[in-house]
Amino acid sequence: MDTLPEGWSEVRYAGRRYGLTKITHTGGRSLSVCAEQLGGADVISANVYRTGAGDVLKPCEMPAAKVLDFLRALHH
Numbered sequence: 001m002d003t004l005p006e007g008w009s010e011v012r013y014a015g016r017r018y019g020l021t022k023i024t025h026t027g028g029r030s031l032s033v034c035a036e037q038l039g040g041a042d043v044i045s046a047n048v049y050r051t052g053a054g055d056v057l058k059p060c061e062m063p064a065a066k067v068l069d070f071l072r073a074l075h076h
Contacts, residue, residue, distance in 0.1 A: 001031055001048055001055075001071065011074050016040060020074075034060075035070065044070045 004022045011020045018035040025032065028050065035044040045060035046067045059067045 001033070004033070004074075010038070011035065013044075013070055013073055016042070018042075018044070033067075033071075 001022075004020065006022055006024060008019060008021050011018050013035075017038040019038055020033065020035040023032045024030075030050065031048045033044070033046050033048070037043070043062075044067055045062070046064075047058045047060070049056040049058065057064055057067065
């Protein structure tokens with residue numbers, strides 16, 4: 001998550017283009033990530049909360065595995 005640029009950027013995942021928006025909240029204690037497939041219907045969305053015990057991923061109405069696969073495989 002830290003390597004993703006703040007704001008909007010175009011990324012590639014599984015050979016497809018996505019518009020990715022990353023917004024950092026509350027002084028870096030939480031992040032929002034939303035990616036929409038350009039020219040398609042796929043959406044990836046999650047919030048990450050940074051706690052003393054570590055990062056907590058909260059996907060938005062999708063399996064955590066889908067979000068994690070997307071984030072691990074991104075090509076900027």
